[in-house]
Amino acid sequence: MNTETTPSNASIYQQLRSHLAELKLTAAAEALPGLLDEADTAGWSTTETLARIMSVEVDQAAARKLAGRLRFANLPTESRLENFNLDYAKGIDRSLLNELGTCRWIDTATNVLLIGPPGVGKTHLAAGLGRAAVEAGYRVYFTSAAELAARCHKAALEGRWSSTMRYYSGPTLLVIDELGYLALPGEAASALFQVINQRYLKTSIVITTNRPVGSWGEILGDTTVAAAMLDRLLHRSVVLNLDGESYRLRNHYDAAEQLRKATTGTPANLLT
Known part of the structure; x- marks a missing residue:
């Protein structure tokens, strides 16, 4: 894909970015310059380039939805x-x-x-x-x-x-x-x-x-x-x-054991 900056190319680029912003596809709009440069370097087809641009927006939307579900879930810890x-x-x-x-x-x-x-x-x-x-x-x-x-x-x-x-x-x-x-x-x-x-x-x-x-x-x-x-x-x-x-x-005992070893050099189970 040729992205040489000509008056025509610049106009099309600005129009594309404007359309993405108007459709509130902000993640795709922000990623557009880098993706077009990568498309030119890697020789992506028009279809592949479009797919890459849209995948950025889809991933961003999925991340927003996940963040919203996590907020609602009210989980007490980050335990997995x-x-x-x-x-x-x-x-x-x-x-x-x-x-x-x-x-x-x-x-x-x-x-x-x-x-x-x-x-x-x-x-x-x-x-x-x-x-x-x-x-x-x-x-x-x-x-x-x-x-x-x-x-x-x-x-x-x-x-x-x-x-x-x-x-x-x-x-x-x-x-x-x-x-x-x-x-x-x-x-x-x-x-x-x-x-x-x-x-x-x-x-x-x-x-x-x-x-x-x-x-x-x-x-x-x-x-x-x-x-x-x-x-x-x-x-x-x-x-x-x-x-x-x-x-x-168990954590309390382990911590106490480490403290005793550090201060006395004697295992806790040998102390009276």
Whole structure:
């Protein structure tokens, strides 16, 4: 492609750039000079040059959409599934983690329950599942059980119950973290059930909890509602029972060990 600067070529170039800007294809407009120079050097055809120009805009649009989905998702950390340390977590293996990372379970409205004591990585896994889903193009929202209950309670008092239920039923994946960690108000059972019921067999839920499913009636203060909730969650689900030493305590012990070695030269387990 000949890009020699002549009055005619300059006019066509300015017209093309103006058209791109008018169509709000700003990324393509900004990349145009460099791409035309590269096209001339590499001998691209007109079709290939056009494809390269459009791909810049498509990539930029995809990046904007991804950024928007990440903002909406409200993920608490930048945790990824591939960074999860399986050496300290019993109840999950790499092949299962890789399968969950494909997000195919979301297409069948399957739920994931992550059950285990504090510190074994449940929130890391939940956030990692959420991020994988966002990057795969799904709409995701992350919340704690306490926050969901409080928001639903406020909505009921203000007459916004229906709109709040639509808000929680909208995302393709809803992540509810820390069920059972904090005492929930009496209306929490009703709110959680309504959210789960509206999503039942339509969209997916990830729940993290430190309590076995048999004690959910105690958590929610209503065994009937807890049973109905579990019936819907477990109908189509993957349940991961995680176990292991808290990584927070493990990190604390490791740091203490390093400090003792640095200051005394004696391993921590030999100090009294």
